[in-house]
Amino acid sequence: MPNIEKDTLEMIFTRFSGSSDQLIPIMEEAQNVFGYLSSEVMKEIARFLKIPESKVYGVATFYALFRLSPRGENMVRVCRGTACHVKGGPYILQEVEKRLGIKAGETGADMKFSLETISCFGSCALAPIMVINDTVYGRMTPAKVEETISDSSKET
Numbered sequence: 001m002p003n004i005e006k007d008t009l010e011m012i013f014t015r016f017s018g019s020s021d022q023l024i025p026i027m028e029e030a031q032n033v034f035g036y037l038s039s040e041v042m043k044e045i046a047r048f049l050k051i052p053e054s055k056v057y058g059v060a061t062f063y064a065l066f067r068l069s070p071r072g073e074n075m076v077r078v079c080r081g082t083a084c085h086v087k088g089g090p091y092i093l094q095e096v097e098k099r100l101g102i103k104a105g106e107t108g109a110d111m112k113f114s115l116e117t118i119s120c121f122g123s124c125a126l127a128p129i130m131v132i133n134d135t136v137y138g139r140m141t142p143a144k145v146e147e148t149i150s151d152s153s154k155e156t
């Protein structure tokens with residue numbers, strides 16, 4: 001791990017006493033700073049809390065809020081909630097995966113896009129929903145996917 005990252009992590013640790021029940025808040029803080037939890041970061045957290053690395057990894061993989069890989073420049077999210085599902089959400093996801101060449105939970109090798117699924121975005125009336133960065137696109141169809149992605153993604 002580069003020294004700068006190690007120093008940053010040590011600064012985060014100074015705000016905690018080192019009790020094992022602080023695992024999740026520390027992981028959240030580390031993810032806020034680094035954008036994701038690398039294996040090196042999880043190893044250091046385990047060392048600080050004096051718990052097995054497997055425990056940190058287990059928590060990281062259990063909770064959807066934690067990311068184990070870096071985010072791409074653009075985040076594409078497809079809703080898999082019930083309303084979106086019945087209105088064709090799975091076809092939207094299939095089309096996005098095809099267009100981006102990645103599966104849900106992955107980031108492309110060029111780091112331009114990450115793809116995630118979400119469970120109900122709270123805009124069910126507009127189902128099916130796709131969210132690109134902070135913009136919500138409703139009543140999506142597979143035919144609109146490619147244009148929507150190219151119109152709304154940041155240039156890299």
Ligand code: FES
Pocket residue numbers: 079080081082083084085119120121122123124127129
């Ligand atoms: S189910 Fe997709 S927004 Fe509610």
